[in-house]
Amino acid sequence: MIGEEVPSPTVRSLQYELEGQAVAHLPIKRRSTLRFAAQGGWMINDNLYRNELYRIGGLKTLRGADEASIYASAFAIATLEYRFVYEENANFFAFIDQGWWEDAARAQLLTDAPRGFGLGTTFETKAGLFGLTYALGQQFGNPIGLRGGKVHFGFTSLF
DSSP: OTTOOOOOOOSOOOOEEEEEEEEEEEEETTTEEEEEEEEEEEEEOTTOOGGGSEEEOSTTSOTTSOTTOEEESEEEEEEEEEEEEEETTEEEEEEEEEEEEEETTSSSOEEEOOEEEEEEEEEEOSSEEEEEEEEEEEOTTOOOOGGGOEEEEEEEEOO
16 A cells, blocks of 8 residues: 555574585496485475575486476475496496475475476486486376376596
C-alpha cells in the first residue's frame, strides 16, 4: 500500500553449514570393485535466500538430474557403483544414486527423494582422465522416461 513501510531484510544473521562426504571401495576379485559413497549438506538460518542454497544435480552429486538444477537447504545422496577396471586409470561402471533434499527457503517447505541410475566409463588420455556417463533419473515420483536421459562429461587433468 502507498505510505506503508516495507521491512528491510536482515543485514546480519548467523548461518551454520554442515557438509560431509565419505567413500569406500570394496575389491571384488581382481578387476572389479564396489564403490559406496555418501555426501550431504545442511544449512541453518531463519533467512535463507535462493542464491545461498546448495545447487545439486549432475555429474558430481546426483546423476540423472540436470547439472545444478536442484536448490536445496539440506541434502543427502547415497551412491552404489560397480566398477570393472580394465586398466590402471580406466573402468566401466554401473551406478545408482539415491538422494533426499529439502528447500527451507520457500514459504512452504519443498522436499523430494530423487533417484538416478545409469552406465559410464572413465579412460586415460595424454591430457588426463575423461569420463562419460549416461543416466536416467526420477524426481517427484514421476515415471522414468528414456527421453529424459542425461549425458554427463567430465575431465580431470593429470600433470
